Each structure stands twice: as structure tokens, then as C-alpha cells.
Amino acid sequence: MVQPETEIVECDVLICGGGMAGCGAAYEAAYWAQAKGLRVVLVEKAAIERSGAVAMGLSAINCYMGMKWGENQPEDFVRYVRQDLMGLSREDLVYDIARHVDSSVHMFEEWGLPFFKTPEGRYKREGRWQVMIHGESYKPIVAEAAKKAIGEQNIYERIFMSHILLDKNDPGKVAGAVGFSVRDNKIYVFKAKAVISSAGGATLVFRPHSVGEGLGRIWYAPWNTGSAYKLAILAGAEMTQMEHRLVVARFKDGYGPVGMWFLLMKAVLKNAYGELVEEKWADLLKEWLPYGGGKPIPTPLRNHQMIQDHLAGAGPHYLRTDEALQKMFADVQNDPKKIREIESDAWEDFLDMTMSQALLWASENIDPAKTPSEVVLTEPYLMGSHASGTGAWVSGPEDIAPKEYFWGYNRMTTIRGLFAAGDGVGGSAHKFSSGSYTEGRLAGKAAVAYVHDNPPPPTLDGDRVEAIKKELFAPLEVYEQSRPAVTRGDVNPNALSPKQSLLRLQKIMDEYVAGQGSGYITNGPTLKRGLELLELLKQDLPRMAARDLHDLLRAWEVWDRYYCAEAHARHMLFREETRWPGYYYRGDFPKLDEANWKCFTNSRYDAAKGEWTLTKRPFIQLIP
């Protein structure tokens, strides 16, 4: 094996992950860095032009207040998020994103992102919070702004970030981060006064519906491996709501978006017998008061209705695109030109952001105006940006955060100088692309402020850096050392391939930690058995063998997902209630328990001892 060379990069603010949040952080940090000439560096495991969850494009921006039109105010948004999340949100964080998000969206338009407009010149609304865009190039446009803001020389691509470094003399403080190139035999040690983790949420922790060629054709991006969580967890940062997850109803097998169909086109979900799922199971909502009595129906409760209907044997479930389009055609008196426009909007929704769904329609000769399409619930994802709030426990903004939620700098984790944004921040759901970008901006400014207040350079722990470097390339050594044991192939008594390791993780999670194959249900004993199997997997993961740098990337992505999985299972075991039916059920605690569990469940991992500590943190309502 060729010994890797090491490059040391010194900077003031280091951004790990160049998706929407990372690009927002780069933009904002670069602006404020001008005051004292600080260096801002952005590291990305792919190419930022097409990286992160928005790489493929989007057909809508799902978080926009429209304050300049008087459409919504930030407090309206907080109430909406509270309802959808069944009560639990960090309202200071949600409010903060809502009050700033419009400025980000207006910038996107100035930079060249095309918006659908109304005759009066407003953004065309898909729903109360959503505006419609021609978003094929959303990410390349945002990436261009980030590149221009910090300078291409400060963007390091194709580097996978594996560990946060803590200060040798002050282990409660960040000192930088380490990663390796997936193109050259090279390890990068970034020495930084402040670090922003915007490295994305976690997919493929659970076994998805398709496990052959379709393993990667899941709803959220398969390159989102939970780096944002693993970086924070191993650094010892406090995490929140790691038991939370996202399960969404999407078009079956292509996982195309349904938002426009439900919100704009007023399509409905019916079962095989033509019954409206929402009406048929309306009474179920009464078991989940007060949230079940509010509007809109929370995402997990809508899932819950669909699951109950499935268990009643009434599937498949169809989104009635046929009925919705026929009604829309009739509304325009079947004018062929207008029909063509409606049809174009319907297809663009897929072609901007989930092309596979369009290809699937073409493959089955589906005309959505004549044939409804099946909808299913996805496997669970761990993310902090959609209808879920998994992530790091961070300080809120100084002017609005209660004292329990404030420790000096907005979006700073419990490790001084380590910030988080996007999927990486817990308790602030529904930020989507624009809110993630905005949260990156908030973290970017706060990180510069932190560097102003803490100018001394960090001290790296040389021994720790050497230990990580050795660990990073170990899978390549395992490969070489294990090969003589077999004639040919991946079956080896001394090694596991990264892919097989991933499949083993997914099997445990699906079967013991309430995956879709288990009907999203588990209980204490099942979770404990799952944790036993996870511990055995953890003992085996150092046996992952990488034949090349691509495999090495995959091996480290398995570690990302492993830590997400363990945190998820431990938090689910700790929270003895079912707060989000339709996301997951604790069969042994099947009800909402407001008296004991209307609180955040937080954890901290001690990497040296391999021990987790779980605690409750108070929920504080900010908006009446």
C-alpha cells in the first residue's frame, strides 16, 4: 500500500460540506470575513456544482414567508412547524430561519434562478409556504455564488471529512478537522479556529424498498450518509432528537414529489376501493390530541392513517392524478393550449427534481390524466431539514433564545467553535433548501464573530492526528492482508466489503429499529436486541476492506451511518412513548405521553469510553 502524503491547510473558518447549508455558510462567512481579512475554506466530498440534497434540482422552494407581500409572518411559520412536529421544536431556531429566509430566496432570484410568477408579479404559490421554481440549475447557481464569494482557491473538492479535531490544551474547543482525498493518496489536516458542520443528513441507514440496482433510487440523496451527525457525535457534541426520523408518502418506486399534486392540483389519496384515506380514518386523529385536532394534519399522523388503511387490507393507495387533471382540464374548458400548459407543469415537477419518476411513467405508459399512480411510505431517513428535527443541539440567536438555549453564538454546538447547519441542526424542522441555506448563513456569520472573539490559533494534538491518519487508511491495509485467504472474490473470513457491511446495518435497522419492512414498529426488548447486533457489527467494522479509494470512501460512509444508527436506536429506547405514530411506534408505549415526554431527548457520546449519556432537555414555547 502506498503511504498517503499529508497536506496541512490553515484557515480561520472551515466549512465541512458544500450543499445548500455549506454554500450559505460560505457566502455569509466570506462577507463578514472581509472585516478582518479572515480565510474561509469549504470542503466537499463531491463537486459543489452538483452536491448535497439539491444536486438533482428542485421544483419548489418550500420555505418562503413572503413578508414583503404580507403573506406570512415568522410566528405563523413557528405555529405550523409546532403542529406538524407534534409539539416539539426549538422555536427560537425555527423563528430565526423564518425571519431571515426571504432574503436568501430574493438573492437566488437576483442570481438567476427562474421563478413561476403570478400576473401581479408575486412568486406563484404551490402551498402556504412553498413557491414554484424552474429549479434544474438551483444548485449550480447557488454554488457559483459560493465560489465567487470565497474564491475557488478556498474550495477543496473530493475530500471526505471524517473527524473533527479538538484543541490539545482545551478539549472543549474545536481545532480543525481531518479528511482524505478520494482522488489521490492524500490526507488533509485542516487547522481552523471555527468549524461549521454542514455535511448532510442520513439515508440508507434503513433497508429501502428496492435492494438490487434500485438500492440508490431512494427519495433522499444516497450520498447523504449522515456525516453531519457522525462528525458532531464523535466530537462529543450534544445531539437532540436523534430518535426522530422522516418517513414520507411518495410515488411508488420513483419517489417523485407529491407536494404539488396535493397542494396545487388538489389531488387526493384514495385506496383501492375509492375511499378517501383521510376521511375514512378521521377518527384515529382523536387519539393524538391536541395535535390530531389541529390543521394541517401532521405528517406522521397522515402516515399513520395510511398505515392503518394498509393493515386493513385496502391497498394499493393511489394519488388520483387522473381526477385532479380532468377537473383542471374542465376548469379551462378543455382548451388544448391550456391543457398543454397544465401537462407541462405536471411533468416539470418530476423533470426538475426526480427524473426517474418521469421515466417510470414512460416505462409503464402512464398518462397521469387517465391513470392514477401508486403512493407508498418510504424507509426512514435521519434529517433535520424536512418534517423532522434530528441533529446537533445548538445555541439559538442572542436576541430571542431563552437562557436554556443560548451559549454565546448562534448555531454553535456544545463544543466551542463547532457550528452546525442544515440537516446537521436538530429541533429546527421544515427549513428545506432555502432554510438550510439561511441556517448556513446564520452559522457563517456567527463563526466569524467567534473567530473575532477568539483569535489565538488552535493547538493540534499531534498524537491524535497521527492516530486518525492511521485509522483512515486501515481498510486498504485490511484488503491487502486479507486477500491471501481466498482464491478470488469478496467472501473472506477476515474481511467484509463496505457494501456487505452496509447491507448488514440495514438489515438490523429494518428488523429491530422499526424499518418499513417491520411496519415501523418496535419495542424495548427489540431495540435492545438490535443494539446487541449493532455492537457486534461495530466490532466487525474495522474489518472492512477497501480495494481502492472509492471503496475507502464507502467504508467511511458506513461508519457515518453506523453512528447515526446507534444514536437513533438509543434515543428511541430512551423515549418511552409514541410521539410520532406513522414515523415509528413503540409497541410497549403506544401512546403520546405529554406529561413525561414533551421534552427534547439529548445524548452525548464519549468516544474515548464508548459510552452514551441520554438526558431530557426542556421544551420552551416562544410563540403563543
Added chain:
Amino acid sequence: MPTYVNPEKCDGCKALDRPACQYICPNDLMVLDKTLGKAWNQEPDLCWECYACVKTCPQTAIDMRGYGDVVPLGASLTPLRGTDSIMWTVKFRNGQMKRFKFAIRTTPWGSIEPFQGLPKPAAETMKQVALCGQEKYLGVPQLPTVSKS
């Protein structure tokens, strides 16, 4: 729908300093086979089918085939991405064709001037809650706030 590469069209991006698909793939899948001098998808089961490589290939050598777990054969979906718009040709399994054209950008590529028209920041404003360009971009004169409970 994992990607595959047409050997008759792919030239390994000989004229470029690196293969375009290998540069852009968000999941490190597209790679140059040095013996063949052509690109291929080294791990199709982790392909999100995002079309980044299909759109960027200068030879239009890359296409998708519906993922084998479920998708029937015979359809195709072909993009042609220009500077301000993208054209999609949808071919159905039964031969029916549809074409769509959508805007992708309203300004020239490379034209963004991130901080144009914004004042230089002063160090003493670092602790204020305003983000860069708030006056220009927020759309309302005052940043909303709320009292701590």
C-alpha cells in the same frame, strides 16, 4: 435508473483535463476505464439517477436504463441542457413521444457578483442579528423579533 455509457459515443473526454462525468458525479460512480479509454458507472446500485453526468457529457454518451428491480424496459428520457433552458424528450415504452422545454437560468453563467452594492462589513456589527445585505434583500424594513418567554 442507473446510468450506462455508450461505447460508440464516449471518447473518455480526451480533450479535457478530466472526464466530465467523473468530475461531476455526486456519488463518485462515474470513472474512466483507462484500458478502454472510456467511462463507466462503477457502482450502479448507488446511482440516484440524478442525471448530472447525462446532462454534462459533451458527447451525449450517457443514458439511464430504468433500474432492474421494477422498471419495464423500452422507455427513455433524454435531456439537452443549454445555457438558459433544458429540453427533455420522453419516449414511452409504446413509442409515444413527448417533449418539454423549461427555463434553467435567467442570467448568464458566471455573472454572479455576490456582494455587489453591499457595504463593506464593520467588525463592530458582527454581534448584530442582521445578515449580509438585509436592507437590500429582506423585503421588509425591519427584521422581525419576538420577546423571550
